[in-house]
Each structure stands twice: as C-alpha cells, then as structure tokens.
Amino acid sequence: MLIEIENLSVTFTAQGRHVRAVEGVSLNVKAQESFGLVGESGSGKSTILRAICGLAPISGGSIRINGKPITHDRAFSRKVQMVFQDPYASLHPRHTIDRTLSEPLAIHGLPLTDAAITKALTDVGLPPNFRFRYPHQLSGGQRQRVAIARALMLQPEILLLDEPTSALDASVQAETLNLLSRLRTERGLTFLMVSHDLAVIDHMCDRILVMQHGKAVEELTREALATAQMQTPYARSLFAASADRMLEG
Amino acid sequence: MSLLTVKNLRVTFDTEAGRVEAVRGVSFDLNRERLGIVGESGSGKTMTGRSVLRLIRPPGKIEADEMTFDGIDLMKASETQMRALRGPRIAMVMQDPKYSLNPVMKVGAQLTEGLRQRDKVSKSEAIAKAIDALNAVQIRDPQRVMEAYPHELSGGMGQRVMIAMMLIPNPDLLIADEPTSALDVTVQAEVLSILDNLVKTRGMGLIFISHDLRLVARFCDRVLVMYKGKVVEELAAKDLMHAKHPYTQGLLNCLPRIGGTREALPSLDRDASWAL
Amino acid sequence: MSTLTTWLRDPNPASRMQSRLGQSYLSWLRLRRNPLAMIGLLITAALLFVAIFAPLLAPHDPITQELGRRLLPPGTPGNILGTDDFGRDILSRILYGSRITLYIVLLVILTAPVVGLIIGTVAGYFGGWVDTILMRITDIFLAFPKLILALALVAVLGPGMENAVLAIALTSWPPYARVSRAETLTVRSSDYIAAVKLQGAGPIRIIWGHVIPMCLPSVIIRVTLDMAGVILTAAGLGFLGLGVQPPLPEWGLMISAGRKFLFEQWWVATMPGLAIFIVSLGFNLLGDGLRDVLDPKSASK
Secondary structure: OOEEEEEEEEEEEEOOEEEEEEEEEEEEEOOOOEEEEEEOOOOOHHHHHHHHOOOOOEEEEEEEEOOEEOOOOHHHHOOEEEEOOOOOOOOOOOOOHHHHHHHHHHHOOOOOOHHHHHHHHHHOOOOHHHOOOOHHHOOHHHHHHHHHHHHHOOOOOEEEEEOOOOOOOHHHHHHHHHHHHHHHHHHOOEEEEEEOOHHHHHHHOOEEEEEEOOEEEEEEEHHHHHOOOOOOHHHHHHHHHOHHHEOOO | OOOEEEEEEEEEEEEOOEEEEEEEEEEEEEOOOEEEEEOOOOOOHHHHHHHHOOOOOOOEEEEOOEEEEOOEEOOOOOHHHHHHHEOOOEEEEOOOHHHHOOOOOOHHHHHHHHHHHHOOOOHHHHHHHHHHHHHHOOOOOHHHHHOOOHHHOOHHHHHHHHHHHHHOOOOOEEEEEOOOOOOOHHHHHHHHHHHHHHHHHHOOEEEEEEOOHHHHHHHOOEEEEEEOOEEEEEEEHHHHHHOOOHHHHHHHHOOOOEOOOOOOOOOOOOOHHHHO | OHHHHHHHHOOOOOOHHHHHHHHHHHHHHHHHOOHHHHHHHHHHHHHHHHHHOHHHHOOOOOOOOOHHHOOOOOOEOOEOOOEOOOOOEHHHHHHHHHHHHHHHHHHHHHHHHHHHHHHHHHHHHHOHHHHHHHHHHHHHHHHOOHHHHHHHHHHHHOOOHHHHHHHHHHHHHHHHHHHHHHHHHHHHOOHHHHHHHHOOOOHHHHHHHHHHHHHHHHHHHHHHHHHHHHHHHHHHHHHOOOOOOOOOOOHHHHHHHHHHHOOOOOHHHHHHHHHHHHHHHHHHHHHHHHHHHHOOOOOOO
C-alpha cells in the first residue's frame, strides 16, 4: 500500500470550541491507483487531503506513506503534491507563471533551466509564450493547468486533487480531466481525488469512499457505483440526487 | 403581450484593454414560465440577467432596441422608477447568499425591513408575512431563523432565506443567477423544487441562469444557449438533450457520466463561426 | 512610441522584465485617468525637481544675511516672496528647504515602512506568542501621541536633523506593522501560500517572496498618505527648535521664526506654510490615486 490512513481524526480548535472535521476515517490507496473521496460540503473530504499535507491538525490516528509515518519535510514535498480547488486562489496574483513554476525548483536547489519551465508548460498543454504572463491574464482552465504543472515540477508520486475541476466550465472540466488522466498514465501517478460530483469521481477513480459529517459511510468500487449497488441509505440518496449524471441520461 | 420583451440587447465595456462586448444582440420574450439561460463563463448570461434590472456598473453600457417589462420601457425608465421595480416587481437571487445578506443584521430584521419601510406595514404584520415566506421556502423553524445572523445559517438555508426575502413583495419576475451552484446536490434539489412550486402557484416568470445544462434541462420550460455574448440556440428544455447546435451538443458530450467509459472525454472544438 | 506601447501591451511577454513593465504600464494608464492623482504626481515631481535644481533656481543664497533688506514684502523686485528678519530671500530659502524636506521624507520612507512591514508580516505569519509580543510592542508605541514621543526622543538624543528623522521613523512604524499584519492574516490562509508551503518553502522565503508582495501595495498607499504627516512632524520639530537647526532653511523653522511678525509681516510665516500645505496636499492626492491603482482588491480581476 502506498498510502495508509488509519483511524484518522482531525479536530479544529477555534476560540475554545472543538470541531471534529474528520472522525476515525481509514483508507488505503495502492501505488498507481486512483482513489476518490466523495461527499457534500462539511463531510471532511477535503480536510483529509489537507491533513496529509500538514495543513490541518491531526488529533488521532496515523497516516503512512510507503509504510513510514509521514513527516512534513522537503523529501515529503517531492513525493506528494496537491492541486487546489480554486485556480483563482491557488496562484500567487503577483507572480508570473515563470516564477510560480520555478519556485519549487529553487526551493529544492534543483537546476533551473529555461527548458524545464518550457517543458512543464507544454506538458500541460500551454503554449511556452505564456511563461511570463500573470495569473489574471489567464482563463480559469489555463490557471488550473499552471497549478497542475506546478504540482508536477518536483515529479511527485502522489497527487492530491481537491475538487480540481469544480470551479471550471464543463468543456474546460473535460479538458482538465483528460489532462489529468493522461499525466497519470504517462507518469504512473497515484491520485487521491476529492469531488462532490459523482460523475467526475466515477470517471477518474477506481475506488470511492463516500463520506458524511466527517465519517466514512461506505467504500464502493467503480462497478458498484455504476450498477447502483450501494448498501447505505446515504450513499443511495447521494446517488439518487446525481441521477441526471447517469450514462443514459 | 408577454411579461418581458428584450430585443437586440447589447452590453459593452470600455476598458484600458479596449472595448469588450459582453452581450451582443440578445433577444427573447418571457411569459409566466421558466426560461433557462445556459452558457459557459464569459458567455454573457449573467450580464443579460443584470441588464434587465439595469444593474450594470460603469464603464458598462446597456443598449437595446426594446426592453419592456409589463408595458414599462426599461430603457427609458428613470433611476427612481427602476428602484421601484427592483424588488417589488422584479427580484434577483444571486449565487452566494453569503454576499447578498447583511452579515450584521438578523435575518428577521432583513426580511421585514422592506415591508416596514416601503409598504409601511405594522411590525407584527411584517413578522407574520416574513414567517409565511420562510414557511413557503420550507424552513422548518422560522422563528429560530428569524433570530439568527446570516453566518449561523448553512449554505442551503441562506439561499432559502434569500429566496424568501425576494418573494415577500410578490414579484412578477424572478431572476435567479446560479441560485444552486454553491449548494450540495441534495440541497440543490430541494431549493429547485421550492422555486418550481413558487412559479406554479404564484404565476411568476422566472429567468434561471446556470452553467449546468442538465439542471436547466430538468427544471426549465425553455432554454437559451449563449456563447460569447450571443444566443446560439433557443429550444424547449425537453429537447435540450437533442440539441442541434454543435456548441450545445459539445457541451453535453463533454460531461462525464456515471458508468461511462474511461476514454478521454470528447473535447469541445470551438468553431469561429459560432461567435459571428 | 507606438512600437513601445505595443511592446508593453504584448500579451505574451518574452521576459520577466517586459512582463513587469507591461503591468506597470497598465497601472500608469489607470492612474492617468484620475486627474487629482495626476495633480498630486505633478506636485511631487515638482518638489523633486526643485530640490535637485535649487542652486540653479534660487535667486539668492539662502543663508547669507543682508540686514539692509529686512522684512521686505512680497513683490519687491529681486525678492518675489519677500525677505525675512535677516534680509534673506524667502523664495530661495523655500527652494533650498525643499531639499531638507525631501531628505527627511526619503530617510523616513527608507526606515519606518520597512521596519513596520517586517514586524507586521512576521507577527501575522507566525501568530501565537510571536504575534502577541510584537503586537504589544507596537501597541506601546501607538499609545503615545506621535509628536510627544518624537519630542521625548529628540530631547534624549539631542536636537538635529538626523535625530529628528530617527525620532520620526521610530514613531511612525507602528501603523505599517498593523496594516501589514492585517494583510498577512488574510494572505496566510490562502491556497497559494499553502501550495508553496507544500513545496517545502521555509518561513523566510514565504514571508519575503510571497507575503510581502501582497502587503506592499497597502503599505505604499499608507506611506504616501502619511508623508504629509511626516513633513508636518518634521516641521513641528523644527518649529519647536528640536529638529533642523538654524540657519538651515527648514520650512517648520521658518514658520517658527516668522511667528514673531505674524501680524505685521505675515508673509514670513505664511510662505513656508503654503509650501508645506502644497507638498502635503500633493502627497495626499497621489496616495489616494495610488489606492485605486494598487489596491489588490480592485485590481487584477
């Protein structure tokens, strides 16, 4: 198993109040697998990704990668990277694309060449002459491509995807999902993807964990989802609400 | 005569980067029905909705050959007349209730404010009407919600309060701009059924602006598909899945489906002629 | 010219330099649409010009006394703005005084906002006890009226221009620390900071390269708006005899000297007062205009 999450709990403390965002969630992801987390807002699905990255306080349980408990050091950042939901908020508004893409290389003291930046851009389907643009000179889809390119600069094994297409238009969503699928096969990446859209999760993931109120509700394979074989009433109601996303719809 | 007539509507912005035409000659008629406007971001669908209320900020300019609402010429109406229309006759619900509700005022006070000030209704009567409106949007404990501040409400609850607020003056036309995009699918369905019910029972006209074709197909009577500021196709919502225009077809095809194949999703090849 | 503007407006710049200049050009276009800001810019530019070319522009020496020509009214041939009680040409003194004013302003700009920016971003970024300690220190400085604190400092350090600058800088950094801390708090939780953290960046890199660029616009706006205050504080110290020492032609000092004849020879105090007024107004107008251009909330969307 590449990623093993056992009994994970995340508790946020704000002004003396404790809010349990994730309670006792366990999941395993094999290398080169694509695993989906699905649920409604407040279900804690994004919090799990943030906890893996050290951006949310873990109050219980453990996260292991390659059998070793995670440490948030530089080696970790060369193994795990994340793509955020809102491409308008995840790129620094006052840095050029060039700066955004070269930053990870500079942090890790890797050779910074023009060719590396150009290749990163062309790999995600952006023309090289976008290099010195600012984020506000790009469309939402183009920004998300830059965010994906940035996440891949350090050539990680694992890509955490937090609703990577929910802020994008349908046609741009299709292009971005295609890009992600292509990169995954080309580079043998492991995906842990969060979405509220069952159709997107179904298209991208092999196994799916349905979450509600911070707890794991049900784990489904792709086949079980397509044939509506869920056991719990919540997973069933979520599926029913997405009925218009079925193949024959 | 139809409730709202729009002929050759144009919205242009003069910016440092040059002239931007956000809406380029949109025409439609609306009766007491549910009209959907779909399109991707930048297609001008939001601008079209806001133009009806003349809510375009400078440097934006609205031009139209005709824009009449219930016999009133919206292009010639004074700002005072427009203010009298906005709310009581034409209401608007925006995407995110967080930005449309006053964060430092209790929900109840916001709901009754208009009634008390505009219609000079007594306090108890205003509260009764506000509670009725909250009941109409299926809020279970209206008394508690009246005493709550907007941040204490969930997204779905906030959006219902917004709709309730817009419905209190009994408008003839409701413009809903992505009213459910910020909501979860299960909540989305509830809010839509509330809107649907209100259109049917009150005989309102509804302009439903959304990027979600499937949602519009399920929910509206008639659909305008917009692309780069123009209407490329107008059709009955039930026919949307059999759309003729390649843009509409493309938009439908590029959606992933549960149980679909793992092949690359068809991409939308934009033809330059669509924008002409 | 047109090739330059097309180069600046090129949507696909070929270098960092071109990209940055292109953005500055767009900001300049935005600033140019605001006539008041342009007036402010003009006044600031005029101050700069006068300070540089004072020896060429001034008709007389600012310090040489000519007791035979004492207290001449404005409009006297050879002394357009009149003379003071030592027979020195007021116009020349004002022109030379602009150098002192500009010198003080520049020294304050180079110190106070930098200190405030660093303290504010560090406090905001780390939070917790670092924040508490730094912000309480800031509060202590803020609790004293600016001029009184400056007075106390000058009294300890001794009068003089450098000490006046030091006193002004020490009393004017807290607002910048507050502004940049507030800005940092909103930036800190943003996705782009999370992204760079995830790439393994340390706090120095994040604060310097990612947080400070976001705080800079509001600090710059604040600086230009505060410049008027700095000039007035410097003039105030000069007026009280604790700043620049005579016979240097500092504007506040000139007002102070003219106080004695305010009713009979009004121009001695009024002319440098007008100079202070115009320059302060210029900085304020410019700051207002910059707010519209640089404010990250209004721009770039």
